[in-house]
Amino acid sequence: MNCLTYPTGAVVSPDYAIRVGELLEQFGTPDADVAWLLCDRHPASARALMIVDEHLAAIEYTYGELAEASRRAAAVLSAAGVGRGDRVATVMGKSAQLVAVVLGIWRLGAVYVPLFTAFAEDAIRSRLADAEVRLVVADEDQRAKVPAGDWTLIVAGTDSPDGLSARLVAASWQGIGSTPVGGDGALVHMFTSGTTGKPKGVVHPVRYAAGWQSYLEFGLGVGPDSVFWCGADPGWAYGLYTAIVAPLAAGVPTLLLRGGFSAADTWTVLKDRAVTDYTAAPTVYRGLRASGLPVPQGLALRRLSSAGEPLTPEVNDWARDALGLEVHDHYGQTELGMPIGFPHHSSLRRPVLAGAMGTSLPGWEITVLGEDDDAPVESGQTGRLAIVVAGSPLMTFRGYVGGRGGDRFRAGGAYFLTGDIASIDADGIVRFSARDDDVIIMAGYRIGPFDIESTLLQHPAISEAAVVAGPDEVRGEVVEAFVVLAPGAAVSDDLVQQLQQWVKKNYAAHAYPRRIHFVQSLPKTPSGKIQRAQLRQRRREDAGLGAGAR
Template sequence: MAGSSAGNDALIARVQELLTLTGAGDASAANLLCDRHDPGALAYRMIADDLSILDLSYGELRARSEQFARGLRAQGIEPGDRVAALMGKSWQYLVALLGIWRLGAVYVPLFTAFAPAAIAFRLRESGTRLVICDAAQQPKLAPGEDMPADAPWRVVTTGPDLASAIAYDALMSGDATPMPAAVTGGDAPIIHIFTSGTTGKPKGVVVPLRALASFQAYGEFGLGLEPGDLYWCGADPGWAYGLYFGILASLSTGTPSLLLHGGFTPETTLAVLAGQGVTNFAAAPTVYRALRTSGVAVPPGLELRKASSAGEPLTPEVNEWATTALGIPILDHYGQTEAGMLINNHHHPLLRQPIKPGSMGHVMPGWSAAVLDEHQDEPVGPGVVGRVAMDLHHSPLAWFERYEGDPAKSAEKFAGAGRWYITGDTGWIDEEGYFHFSARDDDVIIMAGYRIGPFDVESVIAAHPAVAECAVIATPDEVRGEVIEAFVVLRDGAAGSDALGEEVKVWVKTRYAAHAYPRRVHFVDELPKTPSGKIQRVELRERRRREIAATPARGGR
């Protein structure tokens, strides 16, 4: 940790202050995220597709979320109930979130690229009672092959189709009398999110209110949010980083922030950065890579003071570009859905240190990290690759306890009689205490900042009538970092072809998620397996990388 002893003591004291604030018995999510801030201060600036803007103050956010919370209560929603949102970035989305938390209910995030099967699984497993959706997303909730006709959840929509849904505006049409914010205490759940691994189904993670201490600490220490900033997190709030740090970190710190309604393009991103005077920007490496390779000129007058990256390792050539084109380096950060951010190249002046290319930095105050031996729960020395783990005996910001309904997977995350939280990643520490990422133990694919479980995609492909079995892996990609490729064994009588490959891609897009389809489909006679029958994805990855290295002209996207 950089800085003087007095500075370090101040950071430790700040961690304790945040823990006390969020863990108190009278803690309230709506108060911590909205009501304690100046009602006239800017909470969010919504930017439409045409770059027109709509500002939402904390006072407006409070009043509208009170109306929404009353509407939820009129629908029978109570504290602790699960309420999901399948929505794009808009003021309605923000109001819904605050309304859910104001009532003391629990938010279930749904990524808008998910297909009905992935949505239905999360709604069913979380016990969701009500889903809020945009008009564009509402068809995914209609009864069909993957969505039950007798669903136990009700639907609220911003769209005009009210045949089987409740109008969003109707929930907002009640009286405007103030509504006291639910006081739940720090252990009460506020989010029920799902994270995918390589085997089994997506795993449920319940986030307690006291986790806000960790999220706000990252906002202050990692992102370096401070008064006078205009913050923009480009990550989608349907996923952990975008929700934890695009929404919760900004609201907890009271930092004015942006939400861009439209999809990513280099032209729009640069226009917003320059036109809005963004000072603090966070995005996945794929955003920075796309800006670098787009050829679009960076407009003059950028006010960026800080840029951050998370979701996958940041490669050195991106930072070389950023230092010249953006005028500042991009600081790489590391974390997980189950913990928030853990190891960072911090922006906070007391923590900032020189960047080492390829390093994810130092452990964040409030956490203690080590690299453990591959076979024993003991730390290894500098330069030795092992399992990246967090020492829970010295990590007061830790909050994850288990995966909901999955004791076996929960047990895999802890070692050393509960002392160590096992991240599932491998890495090493150098002599100066910098952490370096090596690989993911669990084969999770990180594409454009999104974590994708191979099992999720394989399950969908395997349901295709022509497919006998399959495996998916990640291969390197210049812009996205990694892309998915599928190896497919066909049923007897089926023949591999370009047309069938395209059909498999569309199959995944429509039955799982638009972002998670395989960019290449390889038809093979068999898959490499262990004696016990487990598919050896590592062998497929190595084979494919050798092929790419041997034929670089054919190894692109």
């Protein structure tokens, strides 16, 4: 069995349980210090971060430079009244300044609230209010979406007296150290989407990060000689922990590309930066495949991974032919981290199987419970995918903010329901069947129908709305809406475009309905709840229902 020695001196033990225990001890001690774990303990001259800008020019930063930048950021935040336990949000794109601000938040013992830059004002307002945020740092192009409230706004990237850049230059930071909060101290307060109600708040403790470093080592197989790039956005859990937290903790340089996805830019960065380890949502691989662009010669790629949505078989059909590699599918949730996947670590690797999610990763134990009881089913039978709590030392989730989530624990807390339907064969291979809720996973983003429905219902032409997942060759799934018109409104292509723009403006640019169906009524239960499963079935049976748009 191979061992890897990381720049921190940590050795990946032949006994996976030992290594998981080492990470839990490291992140779980009563005096755990996040800034030290992610930054200060590393050699100041060691490479930490590479930012590739919109013109594909790259700037590298050392741990010493991040330490100074984050101390300056902490000084600015402290002067604004931020202290231990306070919630600080960002609405920022991928940049060195984002990383410095996040580390600065943790230096003060404050709690980070990441917000995706595609969110519209209402989505941002609700999350800021629900998290009781004290201060927001937003990019200049995002400031207009941050509403007034019980929080202070600092605009990043500006030299105005109130701008973050000017404040950082003037900050007196030499006396800024870091505040230990301990393994049970709050690290991140973020939100996950469901099918009913508002997005649910999840608070991650510091020791939650141990699972992500374990995932980096075992699931992704990233080692000290890797050139690592995670293409996910840090506004979401996978991007935050895989692109920033885990590699900084492990001492492995990480790459962030500013801007959105472009197939041409992705190929250029993979080649020019000699990336060896790449992970992104399956939609990115489908986008590369669909672009028709030639694969550059001389790529250094050794490992490919994906997460955020089921990996469809055509991705690996293409990857094997085009790249001579296979994409390893990985599965996780904001509440949990990454418990399942096809690991890249040489001592855990097993053949990638089409249509399968992988097996349990170190630090996790999984099972499948029956549909009608809370007992594990036999191998190969389909049921409710669950985490075995006692066998999963990396699990930190105990409930949502406000005490919700208790119903997801079963058999006296022995199992945690993931909300997915799956089977596990005799070899421990998990095969996904379906989600038992209606969350839409589009290009790796989890989208709750409730938010979009609520936004559509604010349009004067709409009296009722329901949103489901529709199939899409590139994105995996897209938002598909069924709407009932208000009296006096008429179906038209112009109205379709109006509704799409309405959702973009009032909820999120990425979550607008690609297809809209106008119907006379929506199927409902006797209690009045919309039956989305019937809408999905109706869509499959009658693809020509109503007017639609892409």
